[in-house]
Amino acid sequence: MISNEAKNGRFGEFGGQYIPETLMNEIHKLEEAYEHYKNDPEFVAELDKLNREYAGRPSLLYYAEKMTRDLGGAKIYLKREDLNHTGSHKINNVLGQVLLAKKMGKTRVIAETGAGQHGVATATAAALMDMECEIFMGEEDTIRQALNVYRMELLGAKVHAVKTGTRVLKDAVNEAMREWVSRVDDTLYVLGSVMGPHPFPTIVRDFQSVISKESREQILEVEGRLPDVVIACVGGGSNAIGSFYEYIKDDGVRLIGCEAAGKGVDTPENAATMANGTKGIFHGMKSLFCQDEYGQIAPVYSISAGLDYPGIGPEHAYLAETGRAEYVPITDEEAVRAFEYLSRTEGIIPAIESSHAVAHVMKIAPEMSKDSIIICTISGRGDKDVAAIARYRGVDIYE
Numbered sequence: 001m002i003s004n005e006a007k008n009g010r011f012g013e014f015g016g017q018y019i020p021e022t023l024m025n026e027i028h029k030l031e032e033a034y035e036h037y038k039n040d041p042e043f044v045a046e047l048d049k050l051n052r053e054y055a056g057r058p059s060l061l062y063y064a065e066k067m068t069r070d071l072g073g074a075k076i077y078l079k080r081e082d083l084n085h086t087g088s089h090k091i092n093n094v095l096g097q098v099l100l101a102k103k104m105g106k107t108r109v110i111a112e113t114g115a116g117q118h119g120v121a122t123a124t125a126a127a128l129m130d131m132e133c134e135i136f137m138g139e140e141d142t143i144r145q146a147l148n149v150y151r152m153e154l155l156g157a158k159v160h161a162v163k164t165g166t167r168v169l170k171d172a173v174n175e176a177m178r179e180w181v182s183r184v185d186d187t188l189y190v191l192g193s194v195m196g197p198h199p200f201p202t203i204v205r206d207f208q209s210v211i212s213k214e215s216r217e218q219i220l221e222v223e224g225r226l227p228d229v230v231i232a233c234v235g236g237g238s239n240a241i242g243s244f245y246e247y248i249k250d251d252g253v254r255l256i257g258c259e260a261a262g263k264g265v266d267t268p269e270n271a272a273t274m275a276n277g278t279k280g281i282f283h284g285m286k287s288l289f290c291q292d293e294y295g296q297i298a299p300v301y302s303i304s305a306g307l308d309y310p311g312i313g314p315e316h317a318y319l320a321e322t323g324r325a326e327y328v329p330i331t332d333e334e335a336v337r338a339f340e341y342l343s344r345t346e347g348i349i350p351a352i353e354s355s356h357a358v359a360h361v362m363k364i365a366p367e368m369s370k371d372s373i374i375i376c377t378i379s380g381r382g383d384k385d386v387a388a389i390a391r392y393r394g395v396d397i398y399e
């Protein structure tokens with residue numbers, strides 16, 4: 001068994017705190033506050049109440065009987081994070097972080113967003129908990145995701161279009177980090193995935209590990225044993241680490257992360273960090289990144305905006321290096337087929353991100369025995385993706 005507790009903010013050699021001196025003090029305060037509140041019964045009870053009464057937890061562990069029969073192998077269970085308030089696992093993390101910000105005496109939260117999902121979730125939690133909220137979003141993304149910009153504004157947030165770099169997610173992270181440095185007194189940066197400097201990868205993982213805490217209890221209750229395989233999609237890696245975490249100590253449970261291969265891992269258009277990435281330091285952490293020979297972060301591509309990040313969380317880099325988890329690339333075409341398949345077979349339209357995990361279930365379930373069990377996390381619902389999938393199939397509809 002390997003230990004996965006961060007030591008000095010590191011998972012093996014990955015992680016760490018590569019940040020400007022001016023932020024060090026604030027990061028230490030955050031570390032201290034988190035260490036205190038995570039064991040504070042009042043904080044734990046408040047978060048639990050928010051999870052139950054606001055987010056709708058526990059999420060269902062659904063036995064996909066038709067899919068199981070159709071694929072003809074392993075029993076398939078779906079962990080339904082798509083049923084959470086705001087439609088994905090992101091709410092698990094933002095409720096925790098915004099509550100933490102409030103306890104720390106902050107009155108303002110900021111966040112980065114790519115497609116807008118983490119921005120919408122943060123704006124939601126900020127509205128609920130009476131916090132000022134500002135969201136940084138690449139200018140390109142504000143144009144592509146105009147509906148989410150309006151949604152965040154409806155929720156009372158201010159959206160900044162970031163005009164630096166390539167004007168996408170990685171630039172939004174840079175800008176949010178810069179903004180935080182310039183105003184730490186009343187502000188907490190609510191990071192959207194298991195990335196960035198320590199303690200963010202640990203904080204986000206802990207808030208997301210509610211997924212595997214529940215699924216472990218649920219599967220033990222219905223099947224009387226642990227699953228053989230747990231599968232989740234990986235962008236930065238927060239729904240995957242949340243889905244894996246409680247099983248890391250169970251050597252018999254295979255953990256599989258599905259990353260975005262876009263048009264193929266050997267084409268320039270993908271976001272497959274595990275397949276193509278190399279070690280580097282970016283966004284405050286040491287991890288694996290898609291980069292060129294000079295260490296410049298490479299432009300990445302996926303049909304799924306939520307998996308379109310040029311790096312991966314440090315704990316995943318460590319799980320891959322130690323062999324505890326496996327990571328597989330899934331192409332756009334495979335994900336779109338899985339999106340359509342789950343919709344038709346079970347009447348569940350998954351997010352295109354989650355469809356990457358479903359695609360891998362479709363590959364391995366038929367080859368597994370009928371008494372084996374797979375748990376696949378459906379990280380979000382697919383309503384947001386319907387127009388893009390239609391476009392992919394050559395059908396033009398209004399968004």
Ligand SMILES: *Cc1c(COP(=O)(O)O)cnc(C)c1O
Binds near residue numbers: 090306
């Ligand atoms: C944001 C998002 C992802 C990717 O983020 P992770 O941190 O890798 O989980 C996956 N699925 C959905 C539905 C998302 O909104």
